[in-house]
Amino acid sequence: QPVLWAVMVSLAEVWRAHGVEPAAVVGHSQGEIAAACVAGALTLEDGARVVALRSKAIRALSGRGGMVSVALSSSGVAELVERWGGRVSVAAVNGPSSVVVSGDADALDELMDVCRERGVRARRIDVDYASHSAHVESIEGTLAEALAPVAPRESSVPLFSTVTGEWLDTAEMDGGYWYANLRRTVEFAPAVEALIAAGHRTFVEVSPHPVLTVPLQETVDVAGADAVVTGTLR
Template identity: 45%
Template sequence: TPWPSDGQPRTAGLSSFGASGTNVHLVIEEPPAMTTEQPEPDPRPGRQAEVFVASARSEPALRELSLRWADFLRANPATPLDSVARTIAAGRSPQQVRAAFTARDTASLADRLHDFGTGDGGPAPRRAQAAHRVKTAFMFTGQGAQFAGMGRELYESEPVFRQALERCAEIVDPVLDRPLLEIVHPAEPDGSLDRTGYTQPALFAVEFALAELWASWGVRPAAVIGHSVGEYAAACVAGAVDLEDALGLIALRARLMESVTAPGAMLALQLDAQAAERAIGSRADLVAVAAVNGPQDTVLSGDADAIAEIRAELAREGVTAKPLTVSHAFHSPLLDPVLASLEEAAAKITFREPRVPLIS
């Protein structure tokens, strides 16, 4: 039947009525028109290898599946390796018995699958037996985890990561005196990434890009938690705040913190929070418990001289205390002067209920 197009995608409805009373209606739309124009090739290198994940209900079934895939790949050598990896990972329900293979091209993957299926040796795949489904939580780190060139290989090889990082750069570059990408991936490490004004937006951007990359692979968190700077990234990934607002707020936070001139220090202790409070003693106006990272892992922050006194006292008691390499006494009374400006900016932002649990 002739069906001329009016320039819009044509849509059809198909109905099926079963004898048992089951009715199904399917709406389909024609695909985009094919074009003969070839896109400009991306000069940046792509992913260097793919992970091929196969699963079945038993060991014999897994080996049989591997042989079928090997035969398919040898009969269709032009099949893009990334398409094969995505299909086998996302197109089939995961079963209990699993094997994972890495490969740089279709031919080598076919060989590895064939060797595994026949038991003829070759590099052994990674194996796993899934007893039950587990939930995944994302934890976003705070300041101190940064290093020059972090995420460089992902930026060069993973389009999703690259696009997310460049999106963050477009948002934050107008308020920085140096492009974000130059801060994260400098030609030569110059220490600028450790400047608080640069560190915080850089860490946020990389953490957001990592979460976007995992999401593109189908890995989404059942809950998120963040530490200091990471709490902003966690809130953004959870959907509690838009990227533009979160990144703008973290950039302002970084500038405000950097403006504090009072000399401060931070000290990591192998003590519980109550013992850390006792170590502070009468210096509560100068020093605070900045973080409780575990049952015996606490961080103090505050006046540099007061921190030095506490460290000396704890050393005499045999308590391990490690100074942290930081520019300011974060999460301490010394940063109280910036709170009003930060609160004023945060009050202008629309916050929503997170889509996934956000653990403060």
């Protein structure tokens, strides 16, 4: 995660060096740490602190859970996971038919079986912990102590939060916010919908691999917007 963060903030500066300035930023899960730095909400030092110490704290969750990507709508997935009574939860809504769930490893095995029976495409994500689930609550105290020195500030670039689902006063992006960012559902698709509604028509994924360009394009298409979607590296 620290390496990915370093690549993302560096690539954003490469775009800027070529005259491409962001009109707004949005970040997906750990990508929101980079987005906060690009916006000016966090210094590079604070961004590094958040990504390094938080990813270190996540190690305590290793071996207890996992994450699965499911090719269904958010409502379809919400209905699907009900049978596990909170042991599986919606981790991220990436697009109209792209949702990630997280939770107990054995419950996810059962979910994969159900998806196979129903002909629903589902695949394991290569992690052994369950971000954006109740598992994260066990490290809330650790994160509060580790991230207490973080001093966010008002940003020069507007930031749309995938945590709160609205334009954010970035001075609020303290240690508590970065816990919520790890615990709560990543509302990425609704954030893109809001940006489209606000008139944005060019979306650049700033990352080492264009993971989100497909669900992003699907969101744009469903909205009927004439927009450009591109990655940065391949």
